[in-house]
Amino acid sequence: MDEKLARKLRILADAAKYDASCSSSGAPKRRAGAGELGSTTGAGICHAYTPDGRCVSLLKILLTNYCLFDCAYCVNRRSSNVARARFSVEEVVTLTIEFYKRNYIEGLFLSSGIIRSPDYTMEMLTRVAKKLRREHGFRGYIHLKSIPEASPWLIEEAGLYADRLSINLELPTEASLNRLAPEKDGAAIESAMGQIGERIVQAKEERRRFSPAGQSTQVIVGADATTDEAMIRKSALLYGTYGLKRVYYSAFSPIPDASAALPLQAPPLRREHRLYQADWLIRYYEFSPDDVAGASEDGMLALDIDPKLAWALKNRHRFPVDVNRADREMLLRVPGLGARAVDAIIKARRHGRLRLDDVARLSSGLKRARPFLIAEDFRPTTLTDRLDLRAKLAEPAEQLSLF
Amino acid sequence: MGEPSRDLPPTERAGDFGGIHVVSLAPGADLSGFRTAARRLIAAGIPPKNIVWQTEAPSLFGAESGSADGPPLQLPRAVTELIPMVVPHRDPERYGLLYALLWRVLHGERALMDVLSDPLVHRLHRMRKAIGRDLHKMHAFLRFRRVPGEGPERFVAWFEPDHHILGAAAPFFVDRFRALTWSILTPEGSAHWDGTLRFGPPGRREDVPDGDGFEAGWRDYYENTFNPARLNLDAMRAEMPRKYWRNMPETAAIPALVRAASARAQAMIEKEPTMPVKRDPVRAVAKMARDEPDSLEALNAIIARSEPLVPGATQAVLGQGPVGARIAFVGEQPGDQEDRQGRPFVGPAGQLLSRALEEAGIDRGEAYLTNAVKHFKFTLRGKRRIHEKPTAGEVSHYRWWLEKELDFVAPKLVVALGATAVLSLTGKQIPITRARGPAAFGRSFAGFITVHPSYLLRLPDEAAKAAAYQAFVDDLRRANALAA
Numbered sequence: 001m002d003e004k005l006a007r008k009l010r011i012l013a014d015a016a017k018y019d020a021s022c023s024s025s026g027a028p029k030r031r032a033g034a035g036e037l038g039s040t041t042g043a044g045i046c047h048a049y050t051p052d053g054r055c056v057s058l059l060k061i062l063l064t065n066y067c068l069f070d071c072a073y074c075v076n077r078r079s080s081n082v083a084r085a086r087f088s089v090e091e092v093v094t095l096t097i098e099f100y101k102r103n104y105i106e107g108l109f110l111s112s113g114i115i116r117s118p119d120y121t122m123e124m125l126t127r128v129a130k131k132l133r134r135e136h137g138f139r140g141y142i143h144l145k146s147i148p149e150a151s152p153w154l155i156e157e158a159g160l161y162a163d164r165l166s167i168n169l170e171l172p173t174e175a176s177l178n179r180l181a182p183e184k185d186g187a188a189i190e191s192a193m194g195q196i197g198e199r200i201v202q203a204k205e206e207r208r209r210f211s212p213a214g215q216s217t218q219v220i221v222g223a224d225a226t227t228d229e230a231m232i233r234k235s236a237l238l239y240g241t242y243g244l245k246r247v248y249y250s251a252f253s254p255i256p257d258a259s260a261a262l263p264l265q266a267p268p269l270r271r272e273h274r275l276y277q278a279d280w281l282i283r284y285y286e287f288s289p290d291d292v293a294g295a296s297e298d299g300m301l302a303l304d305i306d307p308k309l310a311w312a313l314k315n316r317h318r319f320p321v322d323v324n325r326a327d328r329e330m331l332l333r334v335p336g337l338g339a340r341a342v343d344a345i346i347k348a349r350r351h352g353r354l355r356l357d358d359v360a361r362l363s364s365g366l367k368r369a370r371p372f373l374i375a376e377d378f379r380p381t382t383l384t385d386r387l388d389l390r391a392k393l394a395e396p397a398e399q400l401s402l403f
Numbered sequence: 404m405g406e407p408s409r410d411l412p413p414t415e416r417a418g419d420f421g422g423i424h425v426v427s428l429a430p431g432a433d434l435s436g437f438r439t440a441a442r443r444l445i446a447a448g449i450p451p452k453n454i455v456w457q458t459e460a461p462s463l464f465g466a467e468s469g470s471a472d473g474p475p476l477q478l479p480r481a482v483t484e485l486i487p488m489v490v491p492h493r494d495p496e497r498y499g500l501l502y503a504l505l506w507r508v509l510h511g512e513r514a515l516m517d518v519l520s521d522p523l524v525h526r527l528h529r530m531r532k533a534i535g536r537d538l539h540k541m542h543a544f545l546r547f548r549r550v551p552g553e554g555p556e557r558f559v560a561w562f563e564p565d566h567h568i569l570g571a572a573a574p575f576f577v578d579r580f581r582a583l584t585w586s587i588l589t590p591e592g593s594a595h596w597d598g599t600l601r602f603g604p605p606g607r608r609e610d611v612p613d614g615d616g617f618e619a620g621w622r623d624y625y626e627n628t629f630n631p632a633r634l635n636l637d638a639m640r641a642e643m644p645r646k647y648w649r650n651m652p653e654t655a656a657i658p659a660l661v662r663a664a665s666a667r668a669q670a671m672i673e674k675e676p677t678m679p680v681k682r683d684p685v686r687a688v689a690k691m692a693r694d695e696p697d698s699l700e701a702l703n704a705i706i707a708r709s710e711p712l713v714p715g716a717t718q719a720v721l722g723q724g725p726v727g728a729r730i731a732f733v734g735e736q737p738g739d740q741e742d743r744q745g746r747p748f749v750g751p752a753g754q755l756l757s758r759a760l761e762e763a764g765i766d767r768g769e770a771y772l773t774n775a776v777k778h779f780k781f782t783l784r785g786k787r788r789i790h791e792k793p794t795a796g797e798v799s800h801y802r803w804w805l806e807k808e809l810d811f812v813a814p815k816l817v818v819a820l821g822a823t824a825v826l827s828l829t830g831k832q833i834p835i836t837r838a839r840g841p842a843a844f845g846r847s848f849a850g851f852i853t854v855h856p857s858y859l860l861r862l863p864d865e866a867a868k869a870a871a872y873q874a875f876v877d878d879l880r881r882a883n884a885l886a887a
């Protein structure tokens with residue numbers, strides 16, 4: 001690999017790392033036919049992990065980090081003094097193919113600063129995907145971050161080649177957008193999401209391919225005053241209205257050459273983590289946004305305990321739950337019991353009454369679950385009333401802290 | 404315990420409930436050996452406690468030959484799926500545990516697999532998970548290196564799995580790297596692909612090239628995608644245990660990244676934000692004015708460049724008529740003739756439309772004619788290209804262009820010819836019979852709905868045809884009056 005390309009790669013990987021999404025899951029299973037390269041397994045594969053604990057699944061790069069916009073939280077905003085570079089379409093294709101052949105990656109996640117115009121930029125992104133598919137028979141994963149201000153037909157075309165399209169909302173309220181991303185238009189973002197969402201549903205019905213792994217978005221946490229509750233309510237709306245597959249929460253990260261408009265501080269990683277947990281409860285545990293609101297104080301999730309435990313502690317009267325009797329919905333509310341453990345419990349109890357040992361074999365979170373459940377040979381008696389229960393179950397405050 | 408069973412011929416041995424049966428399977432993951440043995444032993448009613456499974460070379464006791472086969476076993480799917488996922492486990496007890504499972508399932512516990520809390524099922528389940536994880540890590544952490552030299556590209560990888568999974572892992576690499584020639588070497592055996600998959604003897608790490616031209620680039624990527632402000636080593640180690648590191652080129656960068664991380668993050672926080680030195684915001688934003696097409700011509704150039712959503716069409720068929728036309732007519736999609744000539748409404752339906760327009764007093768040359776969908780879609784029947792109706796998805800795909808097109812033409816009235824045009828202009832499926840007449844399309848022009856002329860061509864009897872044609876001409880007259 002020549003040094004010029006290597007230099008661009010360093011700059012444009014660095015510039016892309018603040019995007020939280022990197023997953024390669026959700027695409028229909030595919031495998032390479034004769035003369036083709038690449039497959040998707042449905043589940044996604046993480047090919048490495050960096051010391052920040054996040055996985056490397058896709059080659060996540062920017063086409064260019066020049067940008068005409070000036071979003072305060074973004075290292076690529078036009079007023080930032082970072083080094084700039086720009087890949088050609090051909091260069092991105094080469095990197096993707098060569099990395100893929102060596103089994104470094106599952107595919108490509110391509111995003112870009114906005115250069116020349118939104119349409120021009122969007123066309124370039126699409127051209128990369130098209131070239132990979134058409135000229136290289138590439139069957140691996142492709143995620144394109146769409147430019148919401150681009151003409152709608154360009155987004156339509158992108159969806160023909162990409163496995164996933166995303167548009168970053170970045171800030172959950174119009175007011176924050178106006179203040180921190182003056183050139184961005186919240187209405188344009190949501191209308192593009194709506195367009196993509198509609199087309200995905202339609203293509204599924206017609207058995208055509210259009211962004212088959214769905215669409216996702218990212219919201220930045222900690223760059224403005226939005227509460228966790230507001231964040232979760234917004235996400236629930238996005239899931240419901242546009243059929244989003246994922247909302248990523250990205251703790252606002254210190255960036256080189258930061259804007260004066262933003263707080264300079266360590267990123268609220270623990271908060272980000274709690275938001276993911278709350279999001280998870282909504283998607284897989286039948287919690288409503290109101291439940292999440294009920295588990296928080298003044299709209300903020302507790303940092304020392306997870307939201308499910310917070311909810312349980314506030315609703316002690318609904319516990320303990322009998323593992324041999326309770327319905328699925330209530331079992332899902334037991335702290336420490338994952339959805340898989342709940343399903344295993346329901347299956348197993350058809351064949352005999354479960355003792356605490358049995359539950360221990362079905363769930364790895366028994367220690368946390370114990371105060372909240374009843375088994376054939378076990379009752380927690382007064383545990384759920386104990387005042388120090390929270391203290392006993394809380395995580396040490398510094399676990400995720402950095403400095 | 405009775406005598407070792409080796410002295411007895413196989414048939415008699417099978418009936419010997421008191422004897423110990425020693426079954427010897429090939430080293431590694433001997434799925435077919437296990438299957439044969441299990442069928443035979445189950446058929447003979449040998450309980451698990453009377454069997455010794457060994458995977459080494461035959462011991463002093465000698466072993467049963469695997470030649471005699473029993474009838475296939477009728478098992479729940481959950482069991483047949485489990486077996487191949489446990490056989491590669493390196494635990495020497497795996498065959499014994501699996502046989503115990505078969506025995507219990509076939510002796511009254513059909514639903515045993517549902518009882519994950521059962522100690523045997525639980526243990527097998529954990530073994531399956533270990534294999535799944537090992538496979539996953541091999542799929543993820545294996546790194547190919549290109550063999551230097553001329554000729555077709557060849558890739559080689561070295562990997563050390565925890566269990567005997569090479570056979571189970573290979574199909575993944577075939578599915579993925581079908582177009583390449585590659586070998587995977589492990590301490591237990593090797594897999595080779597050049598259009599067919601073959602397995603061979605163990606390899607050595609030295610048989611893999613030292614480096615690869617893209618490895619440095621990959622390490623650059625790895626280093627730069629790491630965010631020093633988010634250091635979280637526990638999470639990294641949990642997912643990528645150290646034992647894998649030595650065969651992954653990028654992990655060499657980890658110590659230095661970790662050492663520098665907190666200083667780098669601190670520096671970002673402490674550094675005063677700088678003021679922009681270049682890139683005047685006002686000029687930059689002015690420059691970014693949207694470059695959506697600014698004329699019908701520019702739009703048409705984009706449409707002409709586009710590819711058909713459904714492959715097959717010769718060319719995009721653009722609208723025809725003057726910008727500023729009083730009336731615009733929107734049809735469904737180009738047909739066979741339109742596709743060949745590249746002009747709208749030139750086929751039989753178009754000719755009928757021309758006639759009706761004339762009778763209604765509309766000059767075709769002064770109207771604007773276009774289609775909701777810009778490409779011909781057909782199925783080939785012999786040599787004939789039979790028109791196929793566009794789906795709702797295709798109609799919405801093209802809708803943006805139609806909207807923009809009509810914005811440029813800016814007619815007083817838009818006449819939707821048929822249901823597809825209505826769908827495109829309103830986003831809704833509305834039956835023509837009910838909606839016929841003036842309509843609202845939610846834009847800055849008046850709307851009108853009538854049938855598509857091809858509908859008239861399809862009517863079977865002449866009387867109905869004549870009546871429908873007359874009604875169509877009447878519609879056009881009304882539309883003409885509305886657009887006056």
Ligand code: SF4
Binds near residue numbers: 068070071181
């Ligand atoms: S448009 Fe995107 S790349 Fe440009 S400054 Fe805003 S967030 Fe950054």
